[in-house]
Structure formats: C-alpha cells, structure tokens
Amino acid sequence: MIFKNILVVCFLATIAFMNVSYASGEKVFEKTCASCHSGGLKGWLSGAPAIGDKSDWSEFFDKNSLETMKSIVLNGENNHKAKGGCEECSDDDINLAVDYISSKSK
Numbered sequence: 720m721i722f723k724n725i726l727v728v729c730f731l732a733t734i735a736f737m738n739v740s741y742a743s744g745e746k747v748f749e750k751t752c753a754s755c756h757s758g759g760l761k762g763w764l765s766g767a768p769a770i771g772d773k774s775d776w777s778e779f780f781d782k783n784s785l786e787t788m789k790s791i792v793l794n795g796e797n798n799h800k801a802k803g804g805c806e807e808c809s810d811d812d813i814n815l816a817v818d819y820i821s822s823k824s825k
C-alpha cells in the first residue's frame with residue numbers, strides 16, 4: 720500500500736514538473752518578450768516577428784536553427800538585446816522562451 724502511494728506521488732510530481740516547465744517558457748515570454756514579439760504597435764515599430772505568425776517567423780526559421788536563435792537571444796547578437804533585456808532571467812528561462820515561441824510559430 721505504501722509502495723503504491725509512493726508511485727502515485729511520483730507520478731503526480733512528474734506531471735506537476737512538466738506543467739511548471741512549460742508554463743515558465745510562456746511566463747518568461749509574457750513578461751519579457753511579448754512587448755516586442757506579440758504584434759501591435761511596438762512589435763511593428765521594432766520589426767520584431769510576432770508570436771504565432773508563421774509567415775513572420777519563416778525567414779528566421781529558414782535562416783537559423785533553434786540552437787542558433789537561442790544563442791542570438793542569450794548573447795545579444797544581430798542587434799538583439801541580450802536576453803531580450805531581462806537581466807534577472809537565467810539562461811534556461813531564455814531557452815524556454817525561445818522553445819515556447821517556436822512551439823507557437825513554426
């Protein structure tokens with residue numbers, strides 16, 4: 720019985736962990752990247768591709784692999800602000816945010 724309970728707890732913990740890591744890519748995006756990457760006036764002014772707009776993103780996905788994009792955003796290459804300007808974001812936060820964009824826009 721105890722063994723069975725432990726299995727159930729492990730199972731629930733795994734699900735909870737999966738949800739948290741997915742949600743945090745979205746959270747980082749909403750907090751840090753959405754100002755430029757969700758369309759609207761600022762997106763248009765800055766020329767940033769809007770999340771979910773596959774035609775906006777296709778030139779970037781054609782040109783760069785996901786790994787290259789992560790390094791562009793992390794290090795601030797090609798005029799991109801390093802980490803999108805989020806000083807307190809960890810490298811993992813940024814990688815998750817790029818994964819999140821890719822999952823919506825590719």
Ligand code: HEC
Nearest residue numbers: 751752755765766767779783788791792797802803816817
């Ligand atoms: C100040 C506005 C701004 C913010 C904030 C911003 N971006 Fe960008 N991003 C841009 C612009 C503009 C481009 C297009 C650059 C170009 O034309 O080469 C871009 C391009 C990109 C690309 C494609 C890079 C390539 O050359 O392949 C990725 C990926 C990306 N941004 C991810 C992010 C992520 C993740 C965040 C949040 C952590 C973020 N951006 C925050 C303005 C922004």
